Amino acid sequence: MAAREHPRRNAAIEARPLGYALGGEILGVDMRDPLDADTVAAIRRAWHAHHVIVLRDQNASPDDILRFARGFGDLDDHAQTPFYRKDGYPELLEITTKPKDGKPSETRNVGRNWHSDYAYTPRPAAASMLYCVEKPPIGGDTMFCNMARAYETLSDTMRGIVDGLHSVYDISLVAGFYERDPAEVAETKRLNPPIAHPAVKVHPESGTRALYVSERVAYFHGMTAAESRPLIDFLCEHATGPENVYRHVWRPGDLVCWDNRTTMHVALTDFDQNQPRHMLRATVVGEPSGFVVD
Numbered sequence: 001m002a003a004r005e006h007p008r009r010n011a012a013i014e015a016r017p018l019g020y021a022l023g024g025e026i027l028g029v030d031m032r033d034p035l036d037a038d039t040v041a042a043i044r045r046a047w048h049a050h051h052v053i054v055l056r057d058q059n060a061s062p063d064d065i066l067r068f069a070r071g072f073g074d075l076d077d078h079a080q081t082p083f084y085r086k087d088g089y090p091e092l093l094e095i096t097t098k099p100k101d102g103k104p105s106e107t108r109n110v111g112r113n114w115h116s117d118y119a120y121t122p123r124p125a126a127a128s129m130l131y132c133v134e135k136p137p138i139g140g141d142t143m144f145c146n147m148a149r150a151y152e153t154l155s156d157t158m159r160g161i162v163d164g165l166h167s168v169y170d171i172s173l174v175a176g177f178y179e180r181d182p183a184e185v186a187e188t189k190r191l192n193p194p195i196a197h198p199a200v201k202v203h204p205e206s207g208t209r210a211l212y213v214s215e216r217v218a219y220f221h222g223m224t225a226a227e228s229r230p231l232i233d234f235l236c237e238h239a240t241g242p243e244n245v246y247r248h249v250w251r252p253g254d255l256v257c258w259d260n261r262t263t264m265h266v267a268l269t270d271f272d273q274n275q276p277r278h279m280l281r282a283t284v285v286g287e288p289s290g291f292v293v294d
């Protein structure tokens with residue numbers, strides 16, 4: 001391990017807001033330091049308040065990322081999408097534009113429509129932590145929206161309607177899904193049949209109610225696709241309006257952590273995709289949810 005030039009303590013933790021609707025920067029945390037319970041509690045408080053938290057100027061190895069992430073819960077081994085794991089690190093997804101084994105990266109187009117991670121599984125992600133190793137000189141930004149605020153700003157009547165709905169998530173609605181390797185597409189579809197989750201999620205820790213509808217929802221359970229479509233479109237448009245969004249402009253060494261129960265995100269193609277953009281993601285597993293539909 002490299003010598004530490006400026007060992008720091010994780011004692012004085014502050015968060016400063018990055019956006020009006022969501023987003024906060026955590027100051028005073030070095031991911032290489034061991035995480036104590038007070039630090040975890042302070043970060044959690046900031047995370048519940050801001051929904052997306054950002055740690056800048058980190059110099060974290062894959063092991064540092066995993067140790068930090070484990071402080072916040074059990075990590076997913078990504079068995080639902082087994083092709084994207086970093087070699088030797090099943091708990092890290094490699095999201096990269098860099099060719100692998102002489103072939104285009106299968107993760108070059110991950111996250112291109114608004115979504116919450118692993119909503120198409122019976123154990124949707126509680127949280128995701130994405131670390132930027134390398135980024136293009138311009139762009140490659142990620143946008144986040146606040147789904148608790150999206151829910152709160154609906155009318156009472158519309159809240160009553162969505163409270164009674166289940167969103168049916170379909171992995172084939174992942175943007176660019178069919179541009180991936182056909183064998184992989186078939187296998188990930190087999191592993192992830194369409195699944196219904198409540199259209200409003202109650203956060204298990206904070207009790208916050210948040211809309212749980214995305215561009216990967218095919219229909220509402222018990223309704224036809226034609227009946228569902230205008231409502232899905234309205235809710236997505238309502239949730240992703242500019243005033244409800246934080247846009248993250250990456251720097252290498254950023255760790256961005258989002259709460260998948262209260263946010264959605266989208267990875268933008270606002271960059272030259274021949275340029276390297278290389279990210280590592282750890283995923284904190286959530287509670288089991290939903291039922292597979294026929």
Ligand SMILES: O=C(O)CCC(=O)C(=O)O
Binds near residue numbers: 117142281
């Ligand atoms: O690459 C990104 O900015 C985000 C991709 C994504 O959707 C994810 O890591 O969950």
Ligand SMILES: [Fe+2]
Binds near residue numbers: 111115116117265
């Ligand atoms: Fe994602």
